[in-house]
Structure formats: structure tokens, C-alpha cells
Amino acid sequence: MITVTGATGHLGRLAIAELLARGVPASDITAAVRTPDKAADLGVRVVHADYDDPATLTAAFAGTDRLLFISSNNLANRAAEHATAVRAAVEAGVGHLAYTSILRADSSGMLLAGDHLRTEEAIRASGLPYTLLRNGWYLENYTGQVDNFLGSGVMTGSAGEGRVSAASRADFAAAAAAVLTGDGHQGAVYELAGDDSFTVPEFAAELSRQSGKPVRYVDLPVAEYAAQLAGFGLPEQAAQTYADADHGVARGVLHETGGQLSALIGRPTTTLAEAIAAALR
Numbered sequence: 494m495i496t497v498t499g500a501t502g503h504l505g506r507l508a509i510a511e512l513l514a515r516g517v518p519a520s521d522i523t524a525a526v527r528t529p530d531k532a533a534d535l536g537v538r539v540v541h542a543d544y545d546d547p548a549t550l551t552a553a554f555a556g557t558d559r560l561l562f563i564s565s566n567n568l569a570n571r572a573a574e575h576a577t578a579v580r581a582a583v584e585a586g587v588g589h590l591a592y593t594s595i596l597r598a599d600s601s602g603m604l605l606a607g608d609h610l611r612t613e614e615a616i617r618a619s620g621l622p623y624t625l626l627r628n629g630w631y632l633e634n635y636t637g638q639v640d641n642f643l644g645s646g647v648m649t650g651s652a653g654e655g656r657v658s659a660a661s662r663a664d665f666a667a668a669a670a671a672v673l674t675g676d677g678h679q680g681a682v683y684e685l686a687g688d689d690s691f692t693v694p695e696f697a698a699e700l701s702r703q704s705g706k707p708v709r710y711v712d713l714p715v716a717e718y719a720a721q722l723a724g725f726g727l728p729e730q731a732a733q734t735y736a737d738a739d740h741g742v743a744r745g746v747l748h749e750t751g752g753q754l755s756a757l758i759g760r761p762t763t764t765l766a767e768a769i770a771a772a773l774r
Contacts, residue, residue, distance in 0.1 A: 494556050495673050496587075498542065498578065499563035500524030501531045503633070504593070507666035508561055509535055515674050525553040544574035550581035558588040559673045564609065568731050575612040579619050589622045589679060591672050593665070596629040596684055601746040604737040624678045626669055629686035629754075630659040630747050632763060635696055636772035642700060648710045651718045651736055652693040653743035658686035660754055661763035668757040686749035687762040693742070696765065703769050715740045 495512060499505045505524070512522055513536070524532045525542035532539045542553035544565065554560060560582055565574045582590055594609040595601070609627075616623045642648050668685055672678045691699075697710040713721065719736035723729055741747055755762050 494521055494523060495559045495561070496523040496525050496554060496557040497561045497563065498525045499565070500526050500535060500539075501528070502563065502566070504662050504666055504669075505561075505563050506535065507663050508563070508669050509537060511663075511666045511670035512673065513537075515670055517674060523553070523557070525550075544577055547577050547581055550578055551584045554582050554585035554587050557582075557585060560587045560590045561669050561673055562590055562592045564593050564612070568608075568734055569728070571608040572611050575608065576615050579612070579615045579621075582621060583619050587621060589624070590616060590619075591624040591626055591669060591678075592616055593669065594625050594627045596627050596686055596749060597746055598625075598627055601741060602744075603741040603746060604734045605741075622679045624672050624680070625682040626665070626672065627682065627684050628665045629684075629749060630657050630742070631665070632659045632661045632687070632765070632768040634659070635693075636768050639700065639704075639769070639772045642697070642708050643704055643706050646706070646708055648693060648697050648708060649713055649718065649721060650693055650710070651713055651715045651739040651743060653712055654692050654694065655741075655743035655745050656690040656692055656748040657742045658688075658690040658747065658749045659765075659768075660685070660687035661768060664754060664758060664762045668754055671757045671759075683753050683757065684749055684751055685754040685757070686747070686751070687764075688752060688755050689762075689764055690748050690750075691765050696769075699765055700769055703766070703773055 519537045522537040524539045526532045529539045540553040543549045565571045598606045598609040694710040697708045701708045719732045722732035
């Protein structure tokens with residue numbers, strides 16, 4: 494049995510689709526979700542799992558040979574939620590836990606890495622066999638805002654001329670499926686990132702080229718960018734965290750050349766040009 498948490502999210506859905514494409518029977522996949530009704534279209538077994546109700550997690554993980562633990566997006570309480578999930582995995586006797594962390598969780602210095610590092614430490618201390626999938630930046634972090642960029646003609650941020658080795662969610666989902674269906678991954682820590690890198694100004698230039706509409710990048714101090722994000726409606730903590738992450742791009746901490754992602758998935762990762770073309774369709 495392979496269980497996937499957060500299965501109704503973007504990455505979770507792609508991971509389940511990838512498992513099915515690799516020939517894993519639907520009866521051998523469990524989607525552990527807070528709202529089961531939202532998972533009815535996944536075509537696999539669905540169970541209720543709520544971070545605020547630890548008993549549901551233990552029940553959801555029962556009988557799980559391999560667990561894909563997709564990190565929560567609740568920045569305000571993520572570390573506590575993750576600790577609850579790790580304890581439940583231990584209580585349920587999970588055979589192998591694969592956790593979606595963040596690139597260079599132990600050395601990037603980004604605010605976003607803090608909860609991930611604490612979760613990694615809890616997993617190591619749990620005694621469970623594990624694999625750490627340190628996912629880099631998603632191309633969708635940029636392509637998901639293409640309409641806004643084209644509408645305003647402007648991208649703002651604090652990334653400067655830093656290079657980011659982004660890959661698509663589908664690439665990261667394929668890596669997770671490879672680990673869940675393969676052998677020899679216990680204890681591994683994978684630094685996962687795209688084969689190619691780009692700067693945010695280069696993203697703007699490629700978007701301009703493909704769309705035929707001018708888009709320019711405007712670099713802002715971190716505090717100013719955080720204030721802008723808060724003005725768009727992000728909670729203060731999230732605004733500070735994401736602005737700091739953008740500055741992490743400027744510092745080069747999301748640039749990675751190891752090629753571990755393409756090695757795991759057995760193909761090149763999605764390119765910037767491909768991602769923008771798909772977003773413009």
C-alpha cells in the first residue's frame with residue numbers, strides 16, 4: 494500500500510497520476526485527505542486524515558508500506574502539523590516515509606526552510622526508514638502568474654540576477670513516484686532541481702518573446718516586496734516568508750547543478766521555454 498498525504502493538492506494529484514501510470518494498481522494507492530469529497534475523482538482509495546485529529550492520521554496510515562508525506566502549506570502551524578504526522582506514521586508502523594522537503598533545507602538559511610529542517614530532524618529521530626525529497630522551486634511559481642504579468646507588463650520581486658533551477662510539479666511528482674516504486678532509496682537525501690537555470694529577468698524576456706507582449710522585471714528591496722505581497726492580501730507571515738525566499742534566489746540558494754532530479758525520473762526536466770509555452774496555451 495502506498496499512501497499519499499495532501500492528495501488533492503497540485504503535487505499530490507500529479508503523484509497519484511504518476512503512480513497509476515507506472516502500473517501501481519488503484520487498489521494499492523490511498524489518498525489521505527482532510528476533505529474526502531474533494532478526492533472522489535482520483536480513482537483510488539480515499540481516507541480521512543486531519544492534522545488536527547491525530548487519530549485520523551494513525552488510522553489513515555495503517556497498513557502503509559510506503560508513505561509520501563507531502564508538506565503542508567499552512568505556514569502558521571506547519572511544524573506542529575508535521576510533527577503530528579510523523580508520530581502517527583510511527584504509531585501506524587509505516588514501512589518507509591518519503592518527505593517533500595526543500596532544496597538545501599539544512600544550509601539555505603531561508604525562512605521557508607526552517608519548518609522543513611525541523612521536520613527532517615523529527616523524521617530522522619523517529620527511527621522510520623526514510624527518503625528526503627528536497628524539492629527546488631516550481632516553474633509554476635512563475636507560470637501560474639502569467640496572466641497577471643501579461644496584464645500589467647511587470648514582474649516584481651527581490652530575486653535580482655540570481656539563478657534558479659526550477660522544474661515542473663510533474664517532474665517532482667515523477668521523482669516521488671520513482672522513489673515510492675523503486676528500491677535503494679532508504680536514507681537518501683535528494684537535492685532535486687531542474688537541469689537548467691534562469692534569472693527572473695530571463696523569465697520575463699522569454700515570456701515577452703513567446704507572448705509578443707512586453708514584460709519587464711522590477712527588482713525591489715525585500716521589505717518593500719514583502720509589503721507589496723501583504724498588500725495583495727497575503728498574511729504577514731506568508732508575505733515575509735515568500736519575499737525572503739525570493740531573496741534566496743538572489744543569493745543563489747535555489748541554484749543546483751547536481752542533476753539528481755533528471756537522474757531519478759530518467760529524462761530531462763521541463764525547460765523554461767516549455768513551461769511558458771504550456772502556460773500560454
